[in-house]
Amino acid sequence: MSYRPLADEIRPTTLDEVVGQSHILGQNGLLRRIIESGSIPNLIFYGPSGTGKTTVANLIAKRTNRPLHRLNATTASISDIKDIIADIGTMLAPDGVLLYLDEIQYFNKKQQQSLLEFMENGKITLIASTTENPYFYVYNAVLSRSTVFEFKPLEGSDVVPAILRGLEYMARRSETPLTWEDGVVEHIAQACGGDVRKAMNAVELLSGAARVTEEGRRITLEDARMAAQRSAMRYDRAGDDHYDILSALQKSIRGSDPDAACHYLARLLVAGDLVSACRRLMVIACEDVGLAYPQIIPIVKACVDAANMLGLPEARIPLGDAAVLMATAPKSNTGHIALDLAMADVRAGKTGDYPRHLQNRHADSAGLEREQGYLYPHDFPHHWVEQQYLPDALVGTRYYTYGENKTEQAARRYWEEIKGKGGSR
Structure with a gap:
């Protein structure tokens, strides 16, 4: 009789036996x-x-x-x-x-x-x-x-009935009594990551290698932990799981949850995907913390550089620092939102000629640079002087709105005092 895996031997024969x-x-x-x-x-x-x-x-x-x-x-x-x-x-x-x-x-x-x-x-x-x-x-x-x-991922509790069915089947086939310690079923259910096939493979392996005792053969919790280690990881760098974990990592940091941030970063690092973890952390620094804590970008860059120099497993140390720091930092997306709005206008053809005084001097004849009319801000108090910078067609357009965080509000107050405009925009 040819060998059949346990998962096939006890495959459900009715819909009621299908777990989850x-x-x-x-x-x-x-x-x-x-x-x-x-x-x-x-x-x-x-x-x-x-x-x-x-x-x-x-x-x-x-x-x-x-x-x-x-x-x-x-x-x-x-x-x-x-x-x-x-x-x-x-x-x-x-x-x-x-x-x-x-x-x-x-x-x-x-x-x-x-x-x-x-x-x-x-x-x-x-x-x-x-x-x-x-x-x-x-x-x-x-x-x-x-x-x-x-078909949704299964919870550990969903898989328990299938594991019990598998153990009981293996016990019936065994020539000597087969038993298992308390906690074995629950550990396999938790470690299989919602994959019934993985759970059945673990049951079959543990049953075949059960320890011999005076009463028969016994599956120990220690063996279950050894057989099922890391089996709960479900990760495919080219598949949906890859993008789901990256998305969950970014949304957890954006949502200021350091525990969830560590969890999803851990899943990336346990899977060995250092490159994706580093790249996404840099994106988060710029996109989600941004101007609320401008120093975050060089700090995270230093953590990423250190991680790439160290390699795994030590890379987890600077990356953990980066993830927790960003999760607990103030947040702002005003910088990239302003740029996105400007890019949308450019793509829509809202551009216009450069103001004459902003053009490069190569546009002027020799000795006629002063006709350009450019006012050099550093020659004025507070290094600012009012003049037009946007093209004529876009004068008055506002892309950037100061965020509510301490850093951007301090900048707003500074420039309102210098420009003498008062109020916020």
Whole structure:
């Protein structure tokens, strides 16, 4: 008998055995009602690995009388699709086929388009799964003919029933009594990062390597910790998780939460992504702290330089300083907002000629520089003199508004006193 992984051996046979996903598979969940109706449309399942996408596809196959074909887009080709299409209408598939296409994001446009005609006439019912956002990776023609269901990451508590089922199955198969210490189930559930497949792999490994005792074999919490270390990390530098962690890091610092900032930075560093962590911290310094604490930019730059010089694991020390400092610093986005507004005007064609007195002297004939009319601010009290700087077409335009933080308000008061304008803008 050939070997089958535990995850396949005890794969759920009913919807009630599928862990999590109550939002779509609960008693009144839409996907459950679709499956129970037996009338299956084209479907796209989107979510992390190990959250039940393949399991649900198998359960759907049981509700239809169509032959089930499985393809993985990482290895399948056009010829594999042609072989499936060739069966349609024959004795092998008189009423069409159910095609489960895993990792559809790896199919190019031509490969995806080859399915369209048969999806349209109902000869192929497509159930595709992807770990990436389908609205980015699945072509519109396929997407418009399908219903998308998101499979959400599982919590540790969601995975506990599956782990218990796996341990009990391994105990029944064991020639000697198999037991486990208190805390083993909970630790595996927490460490698997919401991936049932990872949890089942850990159960199988620990069951096979259980310690021999006088009473039989026993899985210890120490072994569970060793087997499951770092397995909770879900991170793909080219996938959605990469951008989600970076986004969460920036939003946590912007929201002045140093604990969340440390958490998301830790996830980047444990995954070894020093480059992305450094780059994003520099962006945050300029975008979210900015003029409220102008010294933050050279400080974070120094931390980033130190981190790159040290490398991991020591790089965590200056980067931790940078993250906590920015999370607890005052915030301002006025500088880059002002520039964004100015760039929008430039892109819209709102420019105009440079004021004559701002042009470079090369525009003047030799000896006629004074005709330019430029007033040199350093020759005046407080190094300021009133003159026009914006083009004629933009005179009076305001891009920058002083932030409410102490630094920018001090600058506002300083210039209001010198310029004698009073009031704020």
